[in-house]
Amino acid sequence: MLRAALAALLLWAAPARAEIDAAETAARAAEMLEQAGFALLEAEGARDRVEALTQTVRAYEEGLLALREGMRQAALREQTILLVFEAERDRLGRLLGVLQTIEQAPAPLLLMHPEGALGTARSGMILSDVTPAVAEEARALRTQLQELATLRALQDGALTQLSAALERAQDARTQLSQAIADRRMLPENFIRDEAAMADLIGSVDSLDALAALLAADPPEAAPDLPDFAGARGTLDLPVLGTVLRRFGEADAAGVTRPGLVLATRPRALVTAPWPATVRYGGPLLDYGNVIILEPEGGYLLVLAGLGTLYAAAGDIVAADGPLGLMPGDPGGDSEELIVAAPQSGGGGLTETLYMELRAAGAPVDPADWFTATGRD
Template sequence: MIRAAALACLIAWSGPLSAQTAPDPAAAARAAAQRLDEASRQLDAADGARNRVKALTETLRAYEDGLEAMRDGLRRAAIREQSLLAELQAREDEIARLLGVLQAMGQSPAPVLFLHPTGPTGTARSGMILADVAPALNARADELRSKLAEVRTLRALQETAADTLREGLNGVQQARTALSQAVADRQPLPRRFTEDPVKTAILIASTETLEGFASGLSQIALEESQGSLPDITHRKGALPLPVQGQLLRRAGEADAAGIARPGILLATRPRALVTTPVAATIRYRGPLLDYGNVMILEPQAGTLFVLAGLDVVYGETGEVLPAGSPVGLMGGKDAEIGAVITQSGEGAGNTRPETLYIEVRQDNQPIDPSVWFAMQEG
């Protein structure tokens, strides 16, 4: 009877495990830590860079990429750990029964174990079954040990993540401060025109819509050079988005209040860096209506990129910015380290509380921004 029970347990326990198809979350988190370390080295090197604004912009992007990858790695590690624990707990009864039978078998005299109640035929059959089951049982035990080791690795990873995140968050804050100072200290950029502050104030005071303001932008320019702007029509659909974010609303989709706007809305992390996706002239920067701080860029004649919802804006009206130049930072505050780890483990909380509104206007008519930008959902 003991032998029959053991065979039943062995056959049941040697069944296949669920396959692991997802990338190794521990490896992803370690790679993210390396990216943060590289960003730290970039920050140190930026002090001696010939173009500090460009170097610090790249550094800040590297920090954002590293922190994003670290958050994602921790989230996946937590999900993987929960999955492993659930799987092990689900088979806990089977493992306990198997151990009980094996212990009972170990207490029985060896000759008895090799005999079957039905006689020689039954003994031969059970022997063949054991020969077939034993390799699968060993493989199953090895896989169990591997999963237990993976659980320990994931837990250790999450316990040491606090130091890595602390260094990364401190680094990104230093990079933002250094970038703001570098923008203030940089050499004057080429200008296409000089802003008339009086006409700008009058235009803002008399404007009730973004459309009305955009149509009057030419009135605030003094001594505007009429040199032709480069044609970037061939880059339609391929421009990078100005900020790392997730698409919340497409053009023409109504919000919770039922208001539909012609632009798109991106959810971003606090203090995210906003850059110009292509070389462009700053047509306006500053507060406007209920949009918060607004940056209006002109990449080519008759085309405007409107970026609304920034907290900090860089540059001066009339300046021509190279592609990838910083134009501002989003608002909000970086999450505390404990909150980042908790949100990674629980998958809870709004990790992208800031929103950037992007509108594209062609010959003073709004068009879907997805015509110009390479959209990324999720």
């Protein structure tokens, strides 16, 4: 029984990979955030400040994502240790009592036994068999206590770094918005007719209807863009986040949509996954702000649910060019300091971006085109 109990605890107390993973993730995040800080300084004198600041904002978002993951891993491991301590409290207390008794007992008494030499020999054999296991368990316990202290220090340091990084990320977003406002727009590939666009928007009653009308009325002068069809399966998602609902998957109300719903953080940067012409940019019904890109003739990429818009109809955007920010309070990033339930890696993903891809006027599954969508 004793050996079985010791073996079980030793398995639990083995060197914790979780602590190593959390420390490595936090170290990687610290390096990413430091590089983002340098990029923000360099963006001040960059020739194309919009491009430099776009890369800086995304670098901050990736660094913050890694830092939160390190904190989540540390919180999970700390919770595991505390749960085991709670479950083993009585037995660990008895173990500590035994170790203290052995340590305090005079050496001659440890060698004496009331049954004489034979009893002394037998007790010596038992003690020699049990003592290494008890000592090993004590070392394992000490290791776990040290790990717990390390994890708490790691989380304290990460919270401090997270607070500072959130402020710098918000500063980078503000600078990006200003740089886009100050930028002289490139020549448009077709002339905007704002009155005609307003009439068009007033005549549609759904996102599907708008996309269908745009597909049926391509611009007269199409720009020379790279082969979008050949990029199938290689595109990056337009925003850092996770897939909440897939193509044709019903939501809680039983409603299905022919696109992906991505869960993101407030004020997350949305970028163009491929060079494209902006066919529409603005509010639409209850979809929030909508951007419709045409990466190639016959294809439309619809992004709905944005907050701030950086692009408008007629613009030509480059790959990874900034399209806008997700909704969110500009001063509300402090709420992100709160680490959600450690069992959930989705804490803070409170905004949703709807993404729909259309080919020849019909919706197709975007998961076939984009990486990081969990497509098998």
